[in-house]
Each structure stands twice: as C-alpha cells, then as structure tokens.
Amino acid sequence: MSVLVYVEQAEGKFKKSVFEAVSYARAIADQESTNLTAISIGDVAESELKELGKYGAAKVLNVSADQLKTFVNQAYASVIAAAAEKEGADIIVLSNSFSGKGLAPRIAVKLKAGLADGAVELPSTDGKFSIKKTAFSGKAFAITELTSTNKVIALNPNAFGVKENATEIAVENFAADIKQSDLGTVIKEIVRATDKVSLPDAELVVSAGRGLKAPENWGMIEELAGLLGAATACSKPVSDADWRPHSEHVGQTGISISPNLYIAIGISGAIQHLAGVSSSKVIVVINKDPEAPFFKVADYGIVGDAFEVVPKLIEALKAHKG
Amino acid sequence: MKILVCISNVPDTTTKITFTNDNTEFNTAGVQYIVNPYDEIALSRAIELTEGGKGTVTVINVGEAANDPTVRKALAIGADDAVRVNAAPRDAYFVAKQIAEYAKDKDFDMILTGRESIDYNGNQVAAMVGEFLDIPSVSIIKKLDYDGSSATIEREIEGGKEVVTVSGKFVASCAEGVAEPKIPTMRGIMSARTKPLNVVEAVTIEEVTKVAKYETPAPRGSVKLVLADQVESLIGLLHSEAKVI
Numbered sequence: 001m002s003v004l005v006y007v008e009q010a011e012g013k014f015k016k017s018v019f020e021a022v023s024y025a026r027a028i029a030d031q032e033s034t035n036l037t038a039i040s041i042g043d044v045a046e047s048e049l050k051e052l053g054k055y056g057a058a059k060v061l062n063v064s065a066d067q068l069k070t071f072v073n074q075a076y077a078s079v080i081a082a083a084a085e086k087e088g089a090d091i092i093v094l095s096n097s098f099s100g101k102g103l104a105p106r107i108a109v110k111l112k113a114g115l116a117d118g119a120v121e122l123p124s125t126d127g128k129f130s131i132k133k134t135a136f137s138g139k140a141f142a143i144t145e146l147t148s149t150n151k152v153i154a155l156n157p158n159a160f161g162v163k164e165n166a167t168e169i170a171v172e173n174f175a176a177d178i179k180q181s182d183l184g185t186v187i188k189e190i191v192r193a194t195d196k197v198s199l200p201d202a203e204l205v206v207s208a209g210r211g212l213k214a215p216e217n218w219g220m221i222e223e224l225a226g227l228l229g230a231a232t233a234c235s236k237p238v239s240d241a242d243w244r245p246h247s248e249h250v251g252q253t254g255i256s257i258s259p260n261l262y263i264a265i266g267i268s269g270a271i272q273h274l275a276g277v278s279s280s281k282v283i284v285v286i287n288k289d290p291e292a293p294f295f296k297v298a299d300y301g302i303v304g305d306a307f308e309v310v311p312k313l314i315e316a317l318k319a320h321k322g
Numbered sequence: 323m324k325i326l327v328c329i330s331n332v333p334d335t336t337t338k339i340t341f342t343n344d345n346t347e348f349n350t351a352g353v354q355y356i357v358n359p360y361d362e363i364a365l366s367r368a369i370e371l372t373e374g375g376k377g378t379v380t381v382i383n384v385g386e387a388a389n390d391p392t393v394r395k396a397l398a399i400g401a402d403d404a405v406r407v408n409a410a411p412r413d414a415y416f417v418a419k420q421i422a423e424y425a426k427d428k429d430f431d432m433i434l435t436g437r438e439s440i441d442y443n444g445n446q447v448a449a450m451v452g453e454f455l456d457i458p459s460v461s462i463i464k465k466l467d468y469d470g471s472s473a474t475i476e477r478e479i480e481g482g483k484e485v486v487t488v489s490g491k492f493v494a495s496c497a498e499g500v501a502e503p504k505i506p507t508m509r510g511i512m513s514a515r516t517k518p519l520n521v522v523e524a525v526t527i528e529e530v531t532k533v534a535k536y537e538t539p540a541p542r543g544s545v546k547l548v549l550a551d552q553v554e555s556l557i558g559l560l561h562s563e564a565k566v567i
Contacts, residue, residue, distance in 0.1 A: 010480070071484075073449065074458055098479050102461030105449035108415065114530035115415070118443055130534050137440050139339040141537040148530040184458035184492070188474075189485040198481035204566070228567060239498070246464070246498040247478060252335050252440055253359045254498070261566040272335045278539055282564045284556070285545070295545050300559060304550030316554035320561065 002035040003028050004089035006080050007052060007060070008099055009042050010192075016162060017095045017201045019055050023163040024122070024155050025093040026056030031125055032091070037061060039083050039174065041068050041076055046171055053169030055162065061087075061174035067183055068176065070190075071099050075182035077106035083174060084111060084150070096154035097200070104154045114146035117154040120258075120279075137252040137275040157201035158258050199248065202231035205259045205280070207250060209235035209273075211266015211287065211306050215243035220310045221265065227317050233257070235267045251276035266306045269294025286310070323377030323470070325368040326430040327401065328421055328447060330358040330411075330439040331385050331392040341536045348441075348536070357395050359503070360436025360496060367501035368434055369400040371468055377431075378402045382424060384417045386410055390519065397514035398506035404517065409524035412532075414442070418450030419527045426455060430491065432473065437462045437497040448495035458492045464499035 005025035007018045022038060029036040038052050038060040049060050061083055068075060080103070084092055092107055094100045096117055108115040116123075116131040120141070124130045128145050131153060135142040146153075199205065206225040212218065218232075225232045232248060239249035250257055252272040262280035267273060269285070269292055277283070278297060285298040288305045295301045302309050333339070334354040342349045357365070368379045381401040383393050386408065393404045407420040425433060435448040445461060452459025464483065465476035472489040478497065506514070548556045560567045 015480075073461070074452070077453070098462055098477070101445040102449050102459065102477075105414070105418070105446040106453040106459070108446075108530075109418070109450050109453035112528065112530065114413075115446060116531070117445060128534070132537070135442055135536070136333075136339045137443060139538070140341070141539070142442065142533045143535040143537065145532050145534045146530065147532055148528070181456070184490065185460060185486045185488045187484055187486050190479070190482065191484075192479070192482035196481060200480055249498065256443070261560065261564070271338070275335075282560070282566050283542075284560070297542055298545045299542060299564065300556060301545045301547050302550055302553065302556060303547065309550055309553055312551075312553045313556070316557045319554070320557045 001032065001090045002037060002088055003032070003091045003093060004080070004084050004087055005036065005038050005057065006092065006094040006103070007038045007040045008095060008097060009040060009044050012042070012044050013048060014051060015201065017097060017157040019162045020157065020160055021093055021095040021155050022052055022055040022057050023165065024160045026165050027122055027163070028091060028093065031122065037087050037089065039063065039080055041079060043069055049171050050169055053167045054164055056165035056167050057169055058167050059170045059172060061172055063174045063176050065176055065178060067178055070187045072183055072185055073099070073102040073106055074184060075178055077103055077110060078179065078182050079176040080107050081110040082177065090150045092152045094154055096156050100154050104152050108152045111150040111152070112148060113150035113152045114148040115152040115154065116144050116146055119153050119155050120159040134256065134279065138256050138278045139275050156258060158203065158260070197229060197231040199231040199233055200255060200257065202257070202259050204228050204230035204261045205233050205257060206230045206263045206265070207233035207235070207267060208238070208265040209267030210237050218244070220314065224310060224314055224317070227314065227321070235273050264294055265310060267294060268292045269297065323372055324428070324430045325372060325377060325379050326425055326428070326433045327361065327365045327368050327379060327381045328433065328435040329361040329365065329381050329383050329392070329396050330436070331355050331383060331389040332358045332439050332441045335359065335440065339538070345536050346534070355392055357392055358436050358439045360438060362399065362503040363498065363500050364434035364436050364496040365396055365399055365401060366504040367466055367496060369504060370501055380405060382407065382421055384409060384411045384420045384524070393519055394514045395506065397517045397519070398510040399504050400510060402517065404519045406519060406521050407524050408521050412529065414444040414446035414450060415530050416527055418447045419454060420524050421447070422451050422454035423525050424522065425451070432468070432491065433493040435493070435495045437495045445495065448493045452493040457490070458488050460486060460488065460492065460494045462497050463494050464497055466494060466496070466500050
C-alpha cells in the first residue's frame with residue numbers, strides 16, 4: 001500500500017492548493033507509515049515538478065502525452081487509476097477543485113473506492129479511516145468512513161494548509177496507455193481572468209450584498225479587495241439581479257468557501273448565505289442594521305453605512321500598508 | 323432527443339440542520355423536502371431543449387416512496403415521465419450505480435444532474451454515472467447547447483471558464499447559469515398527477531462509504547464591535563489579534 005497524490009497543473013504551474021494536497025497526502029502517508037508518490041499530467045517543467053519535494057513527495061510520475069496536454073477527466077482518470085495500480089497505491093488524494101470534482105468520482109468507480117470529497121481533516125487513525133467532510137452546505141460535517149480497500153480523498157482548498165517537509169524527489173516519466181474512447185470531450189477555449197484572485201481557493205474574500213444598492217457601487221469593493229489581495233464575492237440576490245456574475249455567488253446554492261478572512265458588506269446573513277461561508281476562519285461584518293443576523297456569527301463587526309465605512313477602511317488599509 | 327434528469331430529494335434551504343440518535347442520523351422531524359435546487363436547473367434546461375416536440379424528459383430519483391411528492395413536483399415542472407429506484411440512497415456510489423443500471427439500455431442522448439445535492443454536497447453522481455456507463459462527463463457546467471448530435475458546454479474553472487465540445491452520449495452536472503429554474507404552472511400540477519411514475523427495484527452493489535457521525539460547526543464567540551468612526555482599529559485587530567492580514 002502507498003499514497004498517490006494527483007497534482008493538477010494550470011499552464012504548467014502548480015497552485016497553492018496543489019502544495020496543500022501534497023502536504024496533506026504526506027501527512028496521511030506518515031500516519032500509515034508508507035510512501036507518497038505524486039502524479040502530474042500535462043506539460044510541466046522538471047524544475048516545477050521538483051517543487052513538490054518541498055512538501056514531502058519522494059517521487060513524481062510525469063505524464064506528458066500529447067493528447068493529455070489539456071484536461072479530459074475520462075482519460076486523466078484512466079491514467080491515474082493505472083498509476084495507482086502500478087504503484088500499489090490504495091489511497092488517492094487530490095484537491096477538491098473544479099477539475100478535481102469531475103475527476104475524483106471517475107477514479108473512485110474505476111478503483112471501486114469510497115470517495116470522501118470536501119475533506120477538511122486527516123483520516124482517523126482508529127482503523128476505521130473516517131474523514132470529516134463538509135455536508136449540508138456548511139451547516140454540518142459528516143464523519144464519513146471509507147469502508148472499501150481503495151480510498152479516494154478530495155481535499156477542500158484552505159482546509160489543511162501548506163506544510164513544508166523537504167524531501168529528495170525523483171522525477172520519473174510515466175507512459176500512459178490512452179484509449180481513444182477516453183478522449184470524448186474536446187476543449188475549444190479556456191478563458192482565465194489573470195488579474196483576479198480565484199474565489200474557491202482565496203485566503204481572503206471581500207463580499208457584498210444588496211446593501212450596496214446598485215452594481216455601479218462595486219468600485220470600492222474591488223478596491224478594498226485589490227488592496228488586500230482578496231477575491232470578490234457576493235450574495236444570491238446580487239447575482240440573481242445580474243449585478244455580479246454567478247461565479248461570485250457564495251452561499252447554499254452558490255459555492256462554499258473557507259477563507260482565512262471573510263468580510264461581508266451589506267449582507268444581512270440569511271441562513272442560506274451563512275451556510276456557504278460559516279467555515280471561514282475569521283468573519284467581519286459591516287452592516288448598518290445592528291439587528292442583522294450576520295453579527296451573531298461574526299468575529300468582528302462594524303455597525304455603519306457601507307458607503308461611509310468602506311472608504312475609511314480603504315484609507316486605513318493604505319496607511320497600514322504604508 | 324431523450325434526456326434523463328437525476329433528481330435528489332433534499333431538505334428545504336431554510337432548514338435548520340440537527341441530528342438525532344447520538345448525532346448519527348439527520349433529524350427529519352418537521353423538515354420540508356424539495357427538489358434539489360441545482361437539479362431544478364438541470365431539469366429546466368432539459369425542458370427547454372426538448373420543447374416543441376423535440377424530445378422527452380424522464381426524471382429519475384433513487385429513494386423510498388416518501389420521495390414521491392418531490393418526484394411529482396419534477397413532473398409538474400414539466401418532465402414527461404418519472405422513475406423511482408426503490409431504495410434508500412446509501413451514498414453517491416450507490417445512487418450512480420442505480421442510475422447507470424437504469425439508463426444503460428435506454429438510449430438517452432444526455433443525462434443531466436445538478437452540480438451537487440445541497441445535503442451531502444457530493445459533486446459525485448454525474449461523473450460516477452459517466453464512468454459506470456463509460457461515456458464522457460462534464461462537471462459543474464454553466465451553459466449547455468445541443469445541436470442534435472453534439473453539445474457545446476461551458477464549465478467553471480478557477481478564475482474563469484473552459485468551453486468544451488462533446489459528441490455522442492454524455493453526462494453533465496449543472497450549476498447556476500444553465501437555465502432559469504421553471505416554476506410549475508397550475509396545468510403542470512394537474513397533469514403531474516396522471517403522468518407515469520414507474521417504480522423499479524435496486525441492484526445490489528458493494529458498500530464503499532458510510533457516515534459514522536455528524537457534527538455541527540463549533541459556535542463562535544460573541545462579536546467584537548468596532549465603532550464606525552474608528553475603522554483603523556479593525557485593521558489593527560485583523561493584523562495583530564486575528565493575524566489574517
């Protein structure tokens with residue numbers, strides 16, 4: 001038995017969430033007293049692959065076949081399952097990213113494995129291999145036991161943290177057997193906003209709601225987020241009204257996030273919104289209504305008008321950064 | 323065109339989530355159930371694609387008879403017929419296997435689900451069905467067009483989107499943006515009563531997961547208020563006390 005971690009690349013680079021997945025996989029390998037191997041698919045330079053050693057991977061399998069340069073979940077799942085078999089890996093770890101969410105279930109079926117997605121902690125060491133994962137859109141956690149021999153874990157971004165563990169790493173090419181029938185989806189276009197922090201794995205998030213009154217008032221939210229290096233988010237009524245894109249909607253029917261800091265501006269804090277953000281480590285609420293339910297779950301609060309408070313906050317932050 | 327839409331029976335979004343039996347079971351007392359909101363988006367898109375006699379929409383649910391009102395709701399929204407696989411939905415692996423077993427010889431052009439259920443938040447069923455049937459799957463899609471033989475799909479990625487095409491049969495899990503959820507009309511509600519709802523028995527499959535226990539998030543301490551004319555002290559607290567900036 002051993003642990004295999006899939007390291008997702010974007011344009012040849014690994015993101016923080018990948019180093020976090022490697023750190024997490026290393027910790028599992030230590031718990032189980034076994035080896036950790038990483039698998040990378042696509043064009044990644046050797047120097048970037050070797051970065052994985054910093055977080056505890058002793059070996060990385062490099063798959064660079066032409067047909068696999070861009071993400072095809074069917075083919076990637078076949079390659080990862082084949083690597084798991086060859087390496088004798090029974091625990092497969094990956095990041096619960098958008099691509100990870102399309103990939104992990106396919107790997108699980110191939111390996112007849114139980115899948116814990118949205119994992120937020122290490123598996124238990126009581127012999128039951130149970131994992132805490134988010135459930136009910138952040139309103140609860142389900143301690144899920146993986147009862148199968150093979151196990152797949154998709155780790156939520158920002159749940160475990162990046163942990164350095166310098167290890168000598170070997171890069172090995174892995175020749176994948178690619179079936180034509182696994183290449184059914186073809187990517188036509190990839191659009192990435194490079195100047196913005198991506199919301200699902202952001203450490204800091206500035207979010208605003210109906211209290212902002214109109215879409216043209218988002219300038220100060222963008223400015224505050226820019227100063228902090230934070231991603232922007234919004235509440236459901238705001239995305240429903242098309243003031244902001246759906247991809248920014250956090251909450252029960254939007255995306256769930258767990259940043260280190262969540263600043264909610266002009267959002268009252270309906271139960272559906274809280275569901276998606278309650279696992280944020282620190283919550284700041286700015287609202288002119290002192291009775292807003294959001295204050296009950298906040299760590300810090302300012303009762304005041306967003307149009308007065310936010311500009312002052314921007315000035316104070318500029319002064320703080322000197 | 324034949325579309326299969328998978329629907330999950332979930333607690334209403336306003337439900338306060340509590341557990342019973344030493345936190346091992348979800349407390350269903352007083353809970354209102356609804357069609358999973360993301361599945362409603364998938365269903366609404368399926369209805370749009372088949373409107374005007376262009377095809378049929380079948381909904382499938384894996385669950386016990388108590389789910390029938392939710393299945394009828396999907397029929398009221400506009401599905402043509404429904405199937406319920408008569409078994410408690412143990413986990414996504416079990417549910418996906420049942421759906422794949424039902425679908426394998428029915429020649430559906432596409433199988434749609436919601437991006438995740440709002441109870442177990444799996445994001446699992448669509449890709450698992452794809453794998454069981456050995457056909458492509460695209461998860462968390464924001465747009466779906468279909469020309470009768472191939473689909474153009476936008477899927478969400480970190481900080482952007484990816485446009486993919488897929489020819490032949492496929493599975494996709496739908497997020498916001500794919501369609502506006504349709505609301506049942508009075509005529510829809512009346513006709514739902516007589517539309518076919520077939521009940522089929524489940525196939526057996528090995529257990530791969532089980533929920534041992536539930537936990538609710540630890541309550542936070544009380545809020546520390548900062549005066550609106552002293553916002554600089556908030557920056558100080560976030561920096562030196564909370565240590566997040």
